Amino acid sequence: MDRADAVQLDDRDPLRHVRQRFVLPDGMIYLDGNSLGSLPHGVRERLESMVDVEWGHDLIASWNTHGWWDLPATTSAKLAGLVGAGPDTVSMGDSTSVQLFKLLVAAARLRPERSVIVTEPGSFPTNSYIASSVAQLLGLTVRWWDAEHSPDIRTVLDDDVAVVALCHVDYRTGWMHDAAQVTAAIHDAGAITLWDVCHSAGAVDIDLSGWDTDLAVGCTYKYLNAGPGSPAFAYVHPRWHDVLDQPITGWHGHADPFALERDYRPAPGVRRVEAGAVPLLAVAAVEAAVDAFDGVAMADVRAKSLALTDLFIDRASARLEPRGVSIEVPREHRHRGSQGCLRLPDAYGFVQALIRRGVVGDFREPDRARFGFVPLYTRYVDVFDAVEHMVAVLDEGEHVRPENTARAVVT
């Protein structure tokens, strides 16, 4: 494989035209869309019109005339198609952490006779923090499933387990669970499933309905490209729509919000997951960002993601492994998300040196350099060139230069 081969792969790429839907700075190879997705064209215009016309001119009337009240629901319905969910099964608002809290409490309440929450020690920190807090609040215990050392989830399941909350794709290594299989095993044990799909939504052809999961949460600022701090979504399987009892009983989740009743009555369906006013400017950004997927089949997205990560493994094995770098990308396609991770001493300086060269990835403690491959805008030639920059950084010793090793707040 040489650079010309990579260019040819781009020429034949069925998603080639989609890259033009994004604002991508000249000369930058952006490999951090797994942290913050690029800005899709159309988002700025949508926000400008919402600010100038809807808020600036039409003011409060916009709740009715511009559909503000239903905007979270209509946007959720649009997004649902990208994650294999029915249009009336997704709700939007709050951060992933808050959605996780609401659904974890609700899940435990669906199994009141059981006392254990199962989660993974290596999940994203917010997931274990929230699991511990919910356990403390409800008098439950957390049981840790270390999938790396004990791959069969049945080893931690018994009649005490109320809910199992897992991250579909590991935020460090990109390792992906077989969600349908794990969900089935959890259901066999009578427990509720809650998947966090932050690192797969928009990059993997996930199928929340097909997995038969009870619940799921995910963010919209990574592969869904809706901008910093954009709202998270919550999925609830229809079998729980009329019984789900989530703890933040705000008026937006009420059956009749404008009746202004004293007592809470949950809205029918997934809308009961809403709590208070949803950040509508941010929801409008999600609505416009999802348009970047127009006419795009998620199967093509997945195929390109695997091809990009295959190329990364191939190039990194040839060029970086001989320089002492280890490659931490799951080799089996069925266990691979859409990112690649390299482990090396001085990984922080390595990432900073690459950023100076216009190749943007990120660092994760203690020694990981992480690179996200976004099928909608990452090109094969970007992968090829990025690895050559990595070689140059190592050969020139740029990763140990003081200007690259000084730590910033966000890594």
Ligand SMILES: Cc1ncc(COP(=O)(O)O)c(C=O)c1O
């Ligand atoms: C897997 C996972 N879950 C949850 C979160 C936290 O999301 P939020 O900041 O929206 O609460 C993140 C953030 O990156 C994440 O990677």
